Amino acid sequence: MVLSAADIHNKKFSTKMRGYNIDEVNDFLNQIIKDYQILKEENDQLTAKLKQSxxxxxxxxxxxxxxxxxxLVAQEAADNVKQxxxxxAQQTIAAAQNKADELLSAATQQANQVLAESSKKAAAVVVATNDYRDSIxxxxxxxxxxxxxxxxxANRSDWTELLEGSDYHQFQEINDAVKQLDSLRSNSVESESNQSLPKRKQRSEYAEPTVLIFPNGEVRPI
Known part of the structure; x- marks a missing residue:
């Protein structure tokens, strides 16, 4: 049992002959009581602090x-969120890659079609240009x-004979001579065209009609 300050203070000692001085013993006990009380209070405080700690x-x-x-829960949640x-992210990247591949394929196909059409048009233009040049x-x-x-x-001697000769005094005779010259001229032009010119591919829509004017004022297309 731990002694308290009151136990020390109330302790009674028996007296004997030639024993200790009672006053000195009491003074010493009083000092012990004070020190013990201080130590006990400090011990109680330390005990309370220890309990608090x-x-x-x-x-x-x-x-x-x-x-x-x-x-641990946060780490697990973070791992789940990260996964x-x-x-x-992998799905998004894969979808974006597929979309990019599709766009690239479509653009390449469209570009090839445009190039093919452009090549065909260019070839057609070249052919048309060559045909037009050949036609010209x-x-x-x-x-x-x-x-x-x-x-x-025009340089035939028949013209000189017609214009300067004196054998034609009647209009009918002159007209018959002109028809004869016209027949000769037509045969000459047709023969020359068949021999010298290649077969016409296409008549130029911009060509002016060629006419022949006779001395009597008659105009005939050639």
Whole structure:
């Protein structure tokens, strides 16, 4: 049993002859009581503080456990979120890659079609240009041959005989002579065209009609 200050203060000692001085013993006991009381109070305070520290330590231990559990739960949730995000990111990347491949394929196909159509149009333009150039060359050749034929026809001696001769005094006779010259001219032009000119591919829509004017004022197309 732990002694208290009151136990020390109330302690009674028996007296004997030639024993200790009672006053000195009492003074010493009083000092012991004071010191003991101080030590007891300090011990009680330390005990209370120790209990508070123990309670706080227990609280922090419990809090530590809760925090550890929360950390584990948070870590698990973070791992799940990370896995979900990674999976969604992979799906998004795959979908974007597929979409990009589709767009690239469509653009490439469209570009190839445009190039093919452009090549066909360019080839058609080249062919049309060559045909047009050939038509112009043919028309030029025919025109030169026709002009040469007309020049030869205009330089025939029959014209001189018709214009300067004195054998034709009647209009009917002159008209018959003109028809004869016209027949000769037509045969000459047709023969020259068949021999010198290639077969006409297409008549130029811009060509002016060629006419022949006779001395009597008659105009006839060639």
């Amino acid at each position: 123990s309670d706080a330590l227990s609280y922090y231990d419990d809090l530590k456990g809760s925090l550890n559990q929360s950390i 979900t995000a990674d999976h969604q 060359k043919t028309f030029r050749t025919k025109m030169i041959a026709m002009l040469q034929t007309q020049l030869e026809f």
